[in-house]
Amino acid sequence: MNTPSQPFPAITVFVVSFVCLAGLMVPVTSVADTPPSTTTPVEFGNQVYPILQRACFECHGAEKQEAGLRLDRREDLIESGTVEPEDPQASELLRRVLLPRGHDEIMPAIGDPLPASQIDTLRRWIAQGARWPDTFVAPKHWAYVAPQRPELPQTRQSDWPQSPIDHFVLRRLEDHNIQPSPQAEPEKLIRRVYLDLVGLPPAPHEVQAFVRDPSRRQFESIVDALLGRPQFGERWARPWLDLARYADSHGFQRDNFRDIWAYRDWVIDALNDDMPFDQFTIEQVAGDLLPDATAAQKIATGFHRCTPTNVEAGSLPEETRIEQVIDRVNTTGAVWLGTTLECCQCHDHKYDPFTTQEYYQLLAYFNNTAQEADRANPKQPSSIKFQGPSMPLAQPARDQQRIGVQQQLDEVKQQQQRRRRQLAASLDEWSVGLAETIEQSPQTYTLDITEFESQGSTDSHERLDDGSILLHGGDPPDQDEYRFLAPASRQQVAPIRQITAIRLDVLLDDSLPGKGPGRNDRRNFVLNEFKVELVSDSASGETADTPPRAIEFSAAKASFSQKRYPVADAIDDNPKSGWAISPQQGKPHWATFTLQEPIDLAAGQAFAITMTQHFGRALTIGRFKISALTGNVDARAVPEAIVAAAAKPPEKWSAKERKSLVDFRIEHDENYQSLGNKLDQLQRRLDQLAPDTTLVMVELDQPRMSTVFERGDYRSPGAAVQPGTPAVLHPSPDGPGDRLTLARWLVSRDNPVVARVTVNRWWAELFGNGIVTTPEDFGIKGEPPSHPRLLDWLAIEWMDNGWSMKKLLKTIVMSATYQQSSNVRYDLREIDPDNRLLARGARFRMDAEMIRDNALAISGLLSLRQHGPPIRPYQPDGIWSKVGGEAYDYEVSPGGEQHRRGVYVVVKRGSPYPSFINFDATARLACTVKRSRTNTPLQALTLLNDPVYVEAAKTLAARINAERGDASIDEKVDYAFQLCTARKPNPSELATLRHLYHQQSHADDPLYGVATVLLNLHETITKD
16 A cells, blocks of 8 residues: 655654754644535535534524525525525625635634635535525434444445444545555554553563564454553543543632542542443432442542632622532533533523523532532621531541540540549649749739721621630731730729730630631731830820830740741841741640830820731731730739639639639649640541541432523522423433433433543544544534544444443554554645544644653653542642632652652642643643643743653663663663654664764763653654
8 A cells, every 4th residue: 555654753853842842743724524526416404504504604594694694594595695506706605705814704704714625515516506405404413313323334445444443434535535544563553552541651571572463463462451451540530530620629719629539539440440431420420319329429429529619708609609500510511412501501502402491400400419618607708618518538447547546535535634623622722822823923914905907808806705806707818917005904993013024815716717826727827026015095085195105025935936937036126037836726825025124004005016917828816815914924924813813712712713723723734734735646646547538419408499590690590490401302301300310311322412422532532633523512513523424333332332431442442543654644734634534543742641651651750559649749839829718838749659640640720730731731620621732832841841851851861771781872772762752763863862972971971861852752742
C-alpha cells in the first residue's frame, strides 16, 4: 500500500522545543463530510436541511425573522429570492456564506463560518435545482432517535479490516478514494496503547519483547494485561472527574477545603472493577436511595456533592442551595444526555426540543437533598457556614486505635474529677492561707469597655456579663484595629491607685470558629501593637480635665507565646512584629503589660486603647477583656471575685463563690494541671485519629415543592411542577419522583443518547476527537457525526456487552483503525486535515496529568501507591494566599508521596496546581466535557524550569548512569531516548544528542542536559 507520509521529525522538533514548545501541533480545521463529487445527488433531508437548521433558523426561523427573511419553510425560501435554482453564482445565500470571516454581511452572522464541505453541499444542491420536496417533513434530530445495530458496510479492500469498526471506517475512506495508513511501528503501537489504557509509558524490556513478536495475538495479550492493571482506573478516572467537577475545595472566594477524596477513590475502583456503566450511573446519581445501600454506594453519591458551594459572607443560603441544584441538572444533562440544558433555565431551548417546564421537572428530582450551607447565626448574614452532610469512613485499624485513646482519655477525666472533689472537700482549710496569697498578689480590676470600634464592615459586637467584648460576623476583615475606652468599672467608686500593669485576657466563645480565640478558621491571632493613652472620659458624667498622656510599658509576659511571635513584640513599636499563640489555639490566654511608672485611674478618666492586628488573613481576636493590675505584677494574680469571696467566712459563700474558689484552686494545683496536660495530649491524639469523612447525598424525609422559576430567578416562583423527563426522549419512568428513578431512566436502553454520548467521549480520549466533535452538545447546534453508523454500532455493541467499558476499549484498540501509523500524510492535508475520516492514527499532546506521570515514570520517580487524601507536589510559594476563609500553608508532601500520579494532586479551585493549568487542566468549577489543547511558550518553560521536571531530569540522568554505568555515551543516550519515546534514535538524532552531551562536559553531570532535552521533546509529551 503506497501512502505518502512524513515521519516524525524528532530532532528538528526537539531543537525547537528546547527553545520554545509553541506552535508544534497541527491546527484543527474541519473535514469533508461527503465525497467531493459534483454529480452525486444531494439529499435535502439528510444533507441540506441540517445545515440550514444549524446555521440559519436561529435568525431566520419560526420564532425570529431578521430583515423579514424566513428560511425554515419551502415557500418562504423560494419567494425570498436568496436561492436561484441551478445557478449557484446568482444565489445570495451562497454569496453570503462565502464571505470572509469578519465581513459585515457574512452568514451565519453568529458563530463560525460554514466549513468548506457544507458550502460545497449547498452549492451542489443549488446547482441540482435546489429541490425541497413538497412532502418533506422535518425529521426528528438524529441524536433523539434510538440507535439500531447497523449492518456492516461492504468494502472493496477485504484484507484490511480486523474489526467491525474497520468496515465503517474503510467504507468512508473508499468513498473518498483514500487508502488507510499502514500499521504503526511496534515501538509506536505499544507506547500508544500503554498511554491510552494506563496512562504510563512501557518499560524498555516490554517494548523489546513486542518488537520481537508484534503479532496480533501478542498485542491482544498486552491489551488484556493493561486492562487488568490497577493503573487503568487511575488513567480513566481523570476524564470522569472532569465531568464530575471533582475538587478538594468549595470554590468561590473563601474556597476552604472539604473532604471528598473517597469519592475519587471509588471512581478508580469502579473503573478497575469494570462496573457496568448502568450500575456506575445509578450508584453515583442515587446510591443512597438503593435498598440497604452500602457505604460504597453512599460514597458514590459524591458525584453530585462535588458541586461548588458558596459560603462567602453575605451569600444567601437558599440562593446557594438553588445554584447547587441547578448545577446538578446541568451536569446531568451534559454527562448523560450530551445536551446544553442550562439554556432552558430562563426560556425554552432555542435550538433543541427542551422546554423550561421540562428543565424544572428534572430539577425536581434533585430538589430534595439536605441543605449544605446555612447561617450559624440566623440573625447574621455574614455567618454562613458549610455543614455537609458528611459520612465517616470505615477504617478498622484506625478505629481500634481511637477506642484505646478514648479509654485513656476517659480515665484521665475521672482522675481529674476525683482530684477536684478532693480539693473541694478541703476548701475551708485552704481558704485560711488564701489571705496571705491575696496580700502578696497584684489586685485585678476589670475595666469597662466603651466606644468600641472595629474596621469590620459586617461586624457587630456584644458586651458580656464578665466585662468582655465578643465580636460577631462571619466575614471578619483581613486586617483590623480595635479602638475603645477602658474606664474603671461603674461599681468602682474610689480611684484605682498605683496601677502597675494592664492585663489583656483573650477568651474562648462558642460562636467563634473552633471556639477561638481567633476569628478565622485557624483560631489564631496576631496582635501587632498594643497602645494605651490616659484620657478624659466625658461619658462617665464626671469632670476630669486630663490631657492625653501616652502610657509607656517596660515589659510584657503571657500565658503562652508562639515561636517567633513573643508577647513583647506587641509593645515594640514595630508594626510587622506581634504576639500570637499557635499551636495553643482553643485555650484562653492572657498577657500583662507592665507600666514603666505606676499610674492612678480616677473617675472621669479612661484608658484609650488601640489593638492593631494587621498581619492579614483575618488573624484577629474574637473575644477579650481588659483589666488593671495593682501591686507586684510578678506575683500570682488573684481575681476580684476571689478576693471578695475570701473576705467572707466559708459559711457565707454562695454556690457561685464556692465554685469560683474551687476553680481558682484547681488553676494553681500542680497535680490537677499535670492531669490537664496529659488530657490535652490525649485529646490531640484523638483528634488526629478522628475518622476521615466524605460528602454524600442525603434525601429529605419530606420533598420540597418545586416550581418553574420565572426568567430563571428562584425569587420568582411560577407554576408548581412534579418530577419528569423531556418528552422528546424515551418515556418517563415509573416509580417515585426521586433520584433513583431518574438514574434508572438515564441508563435505560431506550435512552437514545446516553450510549452514543458515552462511547463518543471514550473515542475522543483515544483519537483526540470524537465521532461527534462537540461531545458536550449532541443537539442541533452540535456537529453531526463523521461516522454515524459506526457511532450507533459502538453504542449498541457496548450495551449488548453488559455496558462493559473494558470490552469496548479492547474492541477499539484491537481494530486496524486504531493501530494505523500516525505519520502525517501529504495527500490528506487538503482533504482531511483533522483526520476526521481516520485515514491515520491519532497524534496529539498528552493531557496535563499524563505529562507529569510520564516524566515521573521515565525518570523512575513515580510512586504507584493508590488511594487516600490528596497529595501536594512542589508549586511556587504564595499561590494559595487569599482573602477570607481559612488560610492554608502549602507543604510539599513528604518523600514518595509527592511523586504519586496526577489524579491524586490536590485540586484547590481558587488556586489550581499551576503546572497542570499551563497544560489546559481546569479548575473544576463546572462540568468539563472536553478540555482545550493549546501549545504555548509557557508550557516549554514549565518543562524546563518547574522543579518537578528539573528533579525528573536529574533523576533520569542518575537512572541512566545507574542502569548503564559502564556503557558508552552513545549507548547511554540510546537508552535514555528509548525511555522517553519507546524507540531508538536514528543516526542524526544520536549525533545531535552526542554533540549536546559534549557541550555539557563542563557540568557536574553532562547527562542532565541531555535528560532535560529528552523530557522536553515534543515526541515525549505527544501520544502518537
